[in-house]
Amino acid sequence: MHPLDPALLGIVEEMKESGGHWQPCTGCYDTEDGHPTQRYDYSPALQTDIGCGCHECGGLGAVWWHMTDEQVADFVTICEEVDTEHELKMRIVRLEASLRRFRRAYVNLMEIGRDRIISFGGSCDPVDVMEASDPELQLIDAALAATEGQV
Structure with missing residues (x-):
């Protein structure tokens, strides 16, 4: 120089x-x-x-x-908080996806059960009626609505 x-x-x-x-x-x-x-x-x-x-x-x-050492330390803290918040958001996204897959599988089992009952000559409520009245599906729908605002 x-x-x-x-x-x-x-x-x-x-x-x-x-x-x-x-x-x-x-x-x-x-x-x-x-x-x-x-x-x-x-x-x-x-x-x-x-x-x-x-x-x-x-x-x-x-x-x-x-940046002073204090400013660097503050910056590191903020980055760690952002990382933690991001990790929590990603965990929620993964849990929501798993819960949606579980809900679909649960409803598929209802459909299979209904089809078997009908194939043996029995009568059974339609799947949408069973879905609406099932307490476990209501809990799943409430949990999804609480995290995303919609089912």
Whole structure:
């Protein structure tokens, strides 16, 4: 690195020591879906692309980004909470799917039982009547409605 401006001397060393870094200024470095919308210059001294300069970055085109140990710890905690919440949501999705499969299998057994009864000359309620009056299916439907808002 060979900075031309004496104000930039020591930046690389500071970046190494502090753990921070320069990043393009969001006020003057335009992106769309994470990709620059135009060609921007790269600053070897700041080790980042730089915007065209604005009031947010003082005309530099980049801003200093650094997290304290406390901020990093807070970020880790938030990530862990998000991971835990995601895992719980995925568990609910898997349980809902299993409960729906179980419900279908249960109703299929009702249909098979009804068909056998009728094939031997007996009489039996239609499957929809049996479904509506079965307490186990009512519990399953209530559980599905509570997690999804519909059966």
